[in-house]
Amino acid sequence: MSLQEYVGWMTRLGRFGESAAAPEHDPRVCARYLELHARWLGGPLEAPVVAVPRGLGFYRDPLADGGAWAWALVGALSHPVVPLAGPEIVAAAEAIAATLADDCGDSLVMTDTFEAEGLGEPTAAAGESFAWLSSPRARFAGSFSEYLASLTADRRRAARELLARFDESAGFRFALTPEPPSEAELTWVAGQLSRQWGEDAGYALAQHLWPVAVAAVRPAQALFMRVHDRDALAYFNGYLVRGDVITSQSTSRNLDLRHDGLGVVIDLKAIARLIDAFPAVRRLDPTCRTGLDDPPSIGVAKRKVVNEDAYKPVLLLGETTPECAAGLPRFVPGRGWVAGTAGIVGRRM
Known part of the structure; x- marks a missing residue:
């Protein structure tokens, strides 16, 4: 059928x-x-x-x-x-x-x-x-400081260093909201994915379309992270909410900017925002791996925020x-x- x-x-x-x-x-x-x-x-x-x-x-x-x-x-x-x-x-x-x-x-x-x-x-x-x-995923119940304390010593130290490096005082802005991408933003996402993935860009773009579809029908179950480096959009991420778990569904980055470690900070900033504004959500699934044929290296950076098997x-x-x-x-x-x-x-x- x-x-x-x-x-x-x-x-x-x-x-x-x-x-x-x-x-x-x-x-x-x-x-x-x-x-x-x-x-x-x-x-x-x-x-x-x-x-x-x-x-x-x-x-x-x-x-x-x-x-x-x-x-x-x-x-x-x-x-x-x-x-x-x-x-x-x-x-x-x-x-x-x-x-x-x-x-x-x-x-x-x-x-x-x-x-x-x-x-x-x-x-x-x-x-x-x-x-x-x-x-694995990140579990948080309580304050952001308590979440950081639940990480391993190496991850906790790396998190604090990255948060300091990409602080708002350095020109970075992070916004996690239910607002779906505009026509211009989705066009930007498609362009960046095409540059990054070439002939495989379609599959990456399809990942972005799922939270956009959910936002149109069930706005409470889709969130989007916009990261700006001063006036330039640096990252655009989409998330899906199922029960108390928010899943990192899609990510696109500005290929004209290079910020090693910013992807980890996005998850950390998302957790901090969720703790403050979305009390029903208490786990972040960064999708470290999604298939058996994923290479062993996939999701290494994402694992820096996890504390739960x-x-x-x-x-x-x-x-x-x-x-x-x-x-x-x-x-x-x-x-x-x-x-x-x-x-x-x-x-x-």
Whole structure:
């Protein structure tokens, strides 16, 4: 089915709805995202969805590298929420594998990290079914000083040095607000991403479009950080709010300016602002890693603000797997669940 048909189907099943907790399960947000995608990326997102009974869909995002199947529609979304509980996904594994094999001749699925009810932390039972990726986050309850005190000594020292270097007195301004990007700002973002990523800029821009879509429908669940170096826009970041967790969804920087360490300061400034003005949010997920095939170096700078272990599940189905997934738990048609020899990837914070 088409993406539009998939959203309608999930809505009829009761998996999507205007009152859903996760913004990506709101059909209005999905429709707005698809409109933005068509406008800013040169045409509609045309990627057939393979639908699985019980309300699951998989597709191959045409903007993403590789051929693995991922959760339908949300390929460029950081840590999406799947509208099924963990046991439901486990129970559907055989149907997923059979559907993909019948419709596509390929039973391999390697999703990016996701969240589902009942899968907040790896357990012995869940470890037999899902691979887990360590993607730690920052927890803050109380004052900003108390948050800094919760960091390791090296991170605390680096944070204080960076905050002093990029202080407002040095000409830097940080604003975290619900105000979505203007037409001119989004054009600036697209231009910077094109310069930075070349032919891969479309995928990076799609990441920015998700919080813009959420802001249009659910303004309480999207925030944006603007960083100015005097009069020049230096960074533009987008965040999504789900419950007490705010997720760093997208970032774009001014390539004409070089400020080593400013990216870390943005997360620190966001935490300080959240503590003061958004008391319902108490965790920042900087998305240190979002997929098994991310290189080990990704998110090194982002990890400077984390103080809490967090683990995200990855669903693997099929016998043939890329090297990065070797030894991890998976569902193999004809064999059932195979526990694997490895459990958590990237255990160290």
